[in-house]
Each structure stands twice: as structure tokens, then as C-alpha cells.
Amino acid sequence: MATVRTSLDTAASADEAWAVIRDIGAVHTRLAPGFVTDTKLEPGARVVTFINGMVIREPIVTIDDEARRLVWTAEGGYATHYNASLQVSARADGGATVVWVADFLPDDVKPQLTRALEAGTRAMKQSLDKLVK
Template identity: 40%
Template sequence: MVVEGRLRDTRLDARPEKVWDAISDFVNGPLRMGPGVFTGSKLVEPGARELTFADGTVARERFIARDEPARRMVWGWIGEQVEHDNTSMQVFAEGAGQSRLVWTHDTLPDELAGWLSTAMDQLTPVFQNALRSGGR
């Protein structure tokens, strides 16, 4: 795994089609990728979801873009404490039955960087386990 600020580049033991299927599902993808971390996700208006964490925290996010051929999904966190947010996940094929997940999270103000980096570090192994080949 490569860690550079708010970028995570991780190899997964899962076919790229399986990873993309989860990532590209804006509403239910978080529940599939982060079981136990996310307990709810629902569309609250066209292009916006509310994501509920196990601790009860609710985050609102807006859909930005989905690029099927590139297997890239983009969304942003919406909140009073957030001036700007852009999150993307992109999936690449990496040999037989493996993928590479590139996850980038850019946000302002910079004071959120430490918290977001920690969250990304904690979520990456959860994603790896949930998407592992042979699983769902």
C-alpha cells in the first residue's frame, strides 16, 4: 500500500469487475465495502446520499461522476465544516484475479486532513476483507 497524504494505492485480492461493481453503486456500495463500519446508506435526494456510520454519525455526500470505461467514481462530502471535498476511487486490473484500488480524498479546510487520513487507513483493510475473492 502506498500512502501519500490523502492518497491510498492498494492491491486487492479481488477481480476488478467485483471491486468496480461495489464502488460504482453509489447508494449500497459503502455497505458492501465497509460492513460493520457503515450501517446505513440512502438516497435523500437525486444525487445525494446519507451514509450512517456504526457510531451513529451521519455524513451527507453528493454524486459527482462515474466513468464506466475507466472504472472511476467521484463523490463529495457535504457539510458545514467542509469548504470543498472531492473523493475518487478508481479500479485497475492487476494480474489474475487481482485489482489495484486508487483512493484519493481532497478536502478543505486542511484541518480535516489528519482525521481523513486516519479514517482512510482504518477503512482500507476493511475494504480489502469485504472485497476479497470468494466473498460476496
């Protein structure tokens, strides 16, 4: 199983960043606009439309407020198996670090998923940085 890990540092506080990430129905407006163009909620899942037109159903595994961690899987797209998490950690300077880890099969889709996670991480950083006045 292959893994892609990206991270970003933002001046937004961990609480501010987590509030945006845990709002699972607003990926296209709050977390990653420009990377995600639409998000629709279903019972236990969200359906996400990406900038390239790909539509993926993402069952939500957990929203852990104490750990500031969101975990989901994906149905559709490049991978036959996909499990991912976003986790927010506070930094000593008052900002936050967000780590996105995705585990998937088959291994040979790693180049496509690496590009996607990197683009998504850039979009998230832009949105989270805008939270700081």
C-alpha cells in the same frame, strides 16, 4: 488544499471490485460494512452514516464505467470542502488495485481524514477479498 491517498490490493477482479463500488446505495452492506452503517439514496446523492454516528450527504459527481472511477463530494463532517474518488485498476495477476484520493479543506483536518480513509480502506479490502472463492 490537503490530500489523502490510500490504496488496497485485492484478489477480486477489477470487474468484481467495480461492481461493488459502483453500487452507491450499498456501501454499508457490500463495500464497507462496519465502517459505514447505513446508506440512503437521494436524487443525485447518497446519505452515508458512519460507525461513529456521523452522517454525511455525498453528492455523486460521476460514475465512469469505462475508467472504473467513482467521484463524489461531501456535505457535513470535518471538512468545509471535500472531493474524492475511488478508482479500480486491473492487475496482471487477475486481481485489482483500488485507489481512494480525497482532496479537502481546511488542511488541519488531515489527521482525522487520514484515520477515516485508512479505516475505510481496511473495511473495503475485507469486503472485496470475500468476493474470491
